Amino acid sequence: MGRCVLIVDDEFLVLMTAREVLESAGCEVMEAHDGPAALAALKGNPDIDLLISDINMPSMEGYELAEIAMRLRPGIGVLLMSGEQTSRYGLSVIRKPFRRDELITALGQVGGCEETPPKGTG
Numbered sequence: 001m002g003r004c005v006l007i008v009d010d011e012f013l014v015l016m017t018a019r020e021v022l023e024s025a026g027c028e029v030m031e032a033h034d035g036p037a038a039l040a041a042l043k044g045n046p047d048i049d050l051l052i053s054d055i056n057m058p059s060m061e062g063y064e065l066a067e068i069a070m071r072l073r074p075g076i077g078v079l080l081m082s083g084e085q086t087s088r089y090g091l092s093v094i095r096k097p098f099r100r101d102e103l104i105t106a107l108g109q110v111g112g113c114e115e116t117p118p119k120g121t122g
Contacts, residue, residue, distance in 0.1 A: 002026035002113040004045070008038040008053040008065065009081065014096065018052065018081075021103050027113035035060025042072055050077040050111060055093070056084070066091055077110035 005027045007018050015031050022029045030048065032038035034057055042048055051069050055062035066078045083096040094106040107113060 003050050004028045004047040005050040006030045006041055006048045008032045010057045021100050025113040035065040042069055052079045055080050055082040079106055079110045
């Protein structure tokens with residue numbers, strides 16, 4: 001299995017769509033519906049190495065979540081999603097609604113999902 005991705009959004013359809021795309025790209029996917037649940041997942045699962053989060057959510061915006069996640073996990077890949085906002089703080093942002101190919105392209109910019117072959121085998 002490829003990278004372990006935590007996707008965070010308060011909209012069920014976005015989670016479902018993104019999960020399908022990410023799994024087809026070789027990712028292991030976990031979901032959270034808000035920032036506090038995402039932080040609990042990050043603290044409880046050391047395998048998560050990529051965070052994809054909506055920016056506009058109740059209880060904690062995506063930028064705050066990303067900042068905390070990067071402190072908890074130096075080197076974690078971060079991709080934010082928004083229907084309205086553009087990038088701040090140098091973080092990658094994909095505009096919703098997105099097409100499958102747009103998500104895959106944006107994912108590649110933050111590390112992608114395909115498992116890297118062990119050294120000496122590829």
